[in-house]
Amino acid sequence: MTHDGMSSLQIAKQLRKVVSERTVRRWQHMYRSTDKIDLKTPAGRPRIIRTKSLIRKVTNRFIYKGRQSARKLANSLGISKGTIGRIIHEDLHLHAYRVIIEPNLNDDHKQRRVSFTYWVAFSIAKMTVFMLPLDTTLMNTKEQSRRPSFQKKLMVWLAASKNGLSLPIIFEPGETLTHENYIEIVLPHALSEGQRLLGDNFIYQQDNATPHKHKDSIAWIKKNFPQFIDENKWPPNSPDLNVLDYYVWDAIGHNMHWDKVKSYDSLIDEIKKGISRVPKNDLLRSVQNWSSRIFSILKTKGAYIK
Known part of the structure; x- marks a missing residue:
């Protein structure tokens, strides 16, 4: 008192x-x-575990061995997962890759993932000017306000590249994606943002959602985009190959102030702020890891990357 x-x-x-x-x-x-x-x-108490020496060891593991599971790293160093988490977040200011809920992969899916890896190796990787794909998706925001009085969702379109995130398209509450508004609203915006971020030499990639695969959507894309990964190339059920799924969406949610979300307007405002707060270095690292993730599929024989 x-x-x-x-x-x-x-x-x-x-x-x-x-x-x-x-x-x-x-x-x-x-x-x-x-x-x-x-x-x-x-x-x-004074630190006896999370010492400068231990932090230096963790740093060296990331430098020389690249992306690793926090759990496996903790086990290899003989420390708890909580300690390794604090080192990653508080000392190194890094952000862990999100755990993805994985759809089931059948043998055909696995074979298509392996085929995609070979296509990347012999087609994209041999281009004179190689630009990482402009990853695109349309999805519901995964997190909800912590206030029980407002638990709604919005559809948000966003693209990610090695040079940063695009400006988002935030749909009206309850609005759904059709091939008509995909062609009218999303694709021209995606083309403009791709040119702004990467110039005229970039690859457009989308998932296999129905509006994306519509014949009119495909015709618009082939006519206007410099290069395109079509549905026959992009493997189904592969969120572990999309930087938006394995990093960006989680990073946005992590950087939003959910206690400020009380209405659709405040949710939209926080989504925009969350996008602007995604660390550029972490985004670049996540995009650069795309190639290594692709080639990891050969080691897993088409299974998900752990």
């Missing part, structure tokens, strides 16, 4: 949860013991 009778919980609420109740209690104990609050004194 303070001199005016306020509890640590009341003080934490007064500070609008800038600090936790636990921190307030520590400050109170410090003040009672020393008649002052020393903010330079770190909380808790």
Whole structure:
């Protein structure tokens, strides 16, 4: 309690949860013991696990071995998954790849994934000027407001490239995607953003959604885009090959302030802010890893990349 009778919980609420109740209690104990609050004194016990030496080891693993599972990395170093998570997020300021809910892959799907790998190796990789695909998708935002009074979803179109994210298209609440509005709204925007981000030499990639595969959509794409990965090339059920699925959507949700979402307008505002807050270096790293993920399919014999 303070001199005016306020509890640590009341003080934490007064500070609008800038600090936790636990921190307030520590400050109170410090003040009672020393008649002052020393903010330079770190909380808790001195570090005996998350040391500079350990952080350096983790850094070197990423430098020399590339993308790794946090769980496997923790096991190889003999530390907990919680410790490796804090090192990745708090010390290295990295963002873990999201765990994807994987659709079932049958033998035909696996074979198409292997065939796609060979096509990339012998077609795309041999181009004189190689630009990574402009990954595109249309999907519902995966996260919802933490406020029970507003739990809605919006469809958002976004593209990702090595030079950054496109400007999004955020559809009206309840609006669905048809081949008509895909041709009228999405494709011209995708072409313009592809040229802005990558110039005139880029590859357009889309998933196999019905509006994407419509004959009129395909005709528009073939007429206007410089290069295109069609449905016969792109393997089905492959979210682990789409940078939007294995990194971008999760990064956007991670950088949104969900407590501010109270209406569709505030949801749209936070989606835009979340997109603008995606770290450029992490995005570039995720896009650059696309090639290595593709060739990992040969090791898994078409199965999902772990």
